[in-house]
Amino acid sequence: MLLRRWLYPLAVVLLLGQMALAMVTTAVQQSPTIDEPVYVATAQFYLDQHQVLYNPEHPPLAKLFMAAGLAFTGAALDPAYRGNQTNLGRHLLYESGHNPFELMLAARLPIIVLTLLFGLAVLFFARDLAGRWAGLIALSLYAFSPDIIAHGSLATLDVPAAGFVLVTFWMLWRAREHPRRYLPLAGLALGAALATRMSTLPAVPMALLLVLLAPAVVNPGPIRAWRELGKRVLAAIGVGLIAVAVVWLVYLIVDPRLRWTTPAWLDPSGLKAQVVDLLPLPPSYRDGILIQFRLEQKVTNGFLLGEAYKGSLWYYLPVALLIKTPIGMLLLWLAGTVTLLIKKWVAALYLLVPAGVLMLVAMTGSRNYGTRYVIFMPMMLAVVAGTVVLIRWRWAWVPATALAGFVAVSALLTFPYYLPYSNEAFGGTARTHENLHDSNVDWGQDLPRLSRHLKEKYPGQPVWLVYKGAGVPAYYDIEGRNPLTVPIDEVRGLLVVSDSRVALARNRLKQLIDSSTEIDQVGYSFTIYRR
Structure with a gap:
């Protein structure tokens, strides 16, 4: 009983x-998804400046909950910093000497x-x-x-x-x-x-x-x-x-x-x-x-x-x-x-x-x-x-x-790839990027996984990166050049593209993808091509 x-x-x-x-x-x-740095930086601004200034299109309550977590990190914004809310998020996480992993976990x-x-x-x-x-x-x-x-x-x-x-x-x-x-x-x-x-x-x-x-x-x-x-x-x-x-x-x-x-x-x-x-x-x-x-x-x-x-x-x-x-x-x-x-x-x-x-x-x-x-x-x-x-x-x-x-x-x-999940009738998580984009599959969340994957499987190989997200690839030791700024013939090695960019590819990026061979996937949000 x-x-x-x-x-x-x-x-x-x-x-x-x-x-x-x-x-x-x-x-x-x-890594931080596209919207998170704005919310987290705004939450920190609430703690530091006690004012609604950034991100007014969203009310403060959830950001106050995030601020409760951030209060234990000792983080602070530079009071002299001036920039829009997107740049504020990047500044807090990657340009102020803070550990973005710790800040994001505290806010999450x-x-x-x-x-x-x-x-x-x-x-x-x-x-x-x-x-x-x-x-x-x-x-x-x-x-x-x-x-x-x-x-x-x-x-x-x-x-x-x-x-x-x-x-x-x-x-x-x-x-x-x-x-x-x-x-x-x-x-x-x-x-x-x-x-x-x-x-x-x-x-x-x-x-x-x-x-x-x-x-x-x-x-x-x-x-x-x-x-x-x-x-x-x-x-x-x-x-x-x-x-x-x-x-x-x-x-x-x-x-x-x-x-x-x-x-x-x-x-x-x-x-x-x-x-x-x-x-x-x-x-x-x-x-x-x-x-x-x-x-x-x-x-x-x-x-x-x-x-x-x-x-x-x-x-x-x-x-x-x-x-x-x-x-x-x-x-x-x-x-x-x-x-x-x-x-x-x-x-x-x-x-x-x-x-x-x-x-x-x-x-x-x-x-x-x-x-x-x-x-x-x-x-x-x-x-x-x-x-x-x-x-x-x-x-x-x-x-x-x-x-x-x-x-x-x-x-x-x-597990643990919940963001790009799709059910078995549509091919499962591995094929979500063929049907949907953005926060359904690729929201810029997999920079740490991409960094580990490149080091373990493709060490020393040249990387060309087309990333959609709010993270800073260099912080995660991803040294990727932008393939959209050089002639196509100069792009040789690994072409790594966020799946949201693949979905909407046109013009130069589409030419690069069409002339490359798909060889790998990372986190079901990045596709790696060989050129």
């Missing part, structure tokens, strides 16, 4: 333990801890819906999700923002029965989401609407429903005020004086600017929204299923998600969705509807860079998948367990 009582918590500890091991291993082995560890805590939210949300075994299935999918492990091990904003959104709707679900206890917590979580990424703004009307709809759903009696609805209107206002207060508090933590000057290049006129100006949020937050609108106007390069293109494709994110999600997970998502709609349709308002709306909003974006923009999907749909235990069939646990096991095997086989 005692053994059975401990089996469940032991399973939870093992699932989160392997996830922690996978994330820490990944964090230790990888708080995000890893947050990711593990969100795993507990997944567990308890699913338990609330369908019992303890639903929680275990949901947690297993979360803990073995290659996308969540990959991005949960980085000092970025995607997982924290998605996690706070998940907690918001979990608290709203619990608030149906205990509103006084959980509605304030929902407001706190919603505020934390808003203070992490502006892409979470569409969650606000959905969350407030759920506060309003709850009595009509739970209490069908007309008199009681209207009375409760009046209370919920006040409750919705309260949740909104708490969320706004959290955002203000986060900005006050960074800078108690709230110093901010609108950049000269940012046009605060127009209908969008007028609407944004009505938001009861700090001035730097509102200007950050306008910067995001400006970024959305840029035409970017995309790559999907072997085809490069300019602009964005509306179906990019669903297809990318299909490629990068384990097959067993996709099937459990589908089974859980059907089960939820049949057995507990009210819960769909708290999971399927928010996930669907946020997905649709993300699909309108102009930047086809990766599934990290919809990292909330494997979180929320893990909870949905757990509801398969509600199927009243004696042997239903067999296929559910088998599919969860298939997910675990698929994730373990890709």
Whole structure:
């Protein structure tokens, strides 16, 4: 009896333990990805200067968590340094005498801890819906999700923002029965989401609407429903005020004086600017929204299923998600969705509807860079998948367990290369670069692996490097010349190209690749050619 009582918590500890091991291993082995130096340097700037100046297009909360880790390193920025946020990141990591490995690990560890805590939210949300075994299935999918492990091990904003959104709707679900206890917590979580990424703004009307709809759903009696609805209107206002207060508090933590000057290049006129100006949020937050609108106007390069293109494709994110999600997970998502709609349709308002709306909003974006923009999907749909235990069939646990096991095997086989993962139907991790690019496969993370590989396998051979990333190859003892600056005939030896550059290769780089022989791969993000 005692053994059975401990089996469940032991399973939870093992699932989160392997996830922690996978994330820490990944964090230790990888060089800074493209976005990380900006966030880490901004976090250090918060510590040193206590001001929102760099990276205003993203709110500070996740960067404050990173700053908590950086505080133990003794790092500091040169107060006289002047440069843009990209150069600031390079300056901190590679030009200030600091150890970039130590700084990156210090900034990544708080995000890893947050990711593990969100795993507990997944567990308890699913338990609330369908019992303890639903929680275990949901947690297993979360803990073995290659996308969540990959991005949960980085000092970025995607997982924290998605996690706070998940907690918001979990608290709203619990608030149906205990509103006084959980509605304030929902407001706190919603505020934390808003203070992490502006892409979470569409969650606000959905969350407030759920506060309003709850009595009509739970209490069908007309008199009681209207009375409760009046209370919920006040409750919705309260949740909104708490969320706004959290955002203000986060900005006050960074800078108690709230110093901010609108950049000269940012046009605060127009209908969008007028609407944004009505938001009861700090001035730097509102200007950050306008910067995001400006970024959305840029035409970017995309790559999907072997085809490069300019602009964005509306179906990019669903297809990318299909490629990068384990097959067993996709099937459990589908089974859980059907089960939820049949057995507990009210819960769909708290999971399927928010996930669907946020997905649709993300699909309108102009930047086809990766599934990290919809990292909330494997979180929320893990909870949905757990509801398969509600199927009243004696042997239903067999296929559910088998599919969860298939997910675990698929994730373990890709260890520690989680970022470039794709499922077996699309050729596995080794072939992700043939279908996707950027943060789906190659985000500049493999400079240490490339350095070791070149020293061990190709010592002394001339290297020509085309690298896409935020790292500095020379710091990792990679002495590669730029093949795009000399005549093609002079490029002899090893041609090493980031797979994101291969995907979008044209003109001179395409000629170099077409006239070379592919001989090797490193980290599933670099391709090595012989010339």
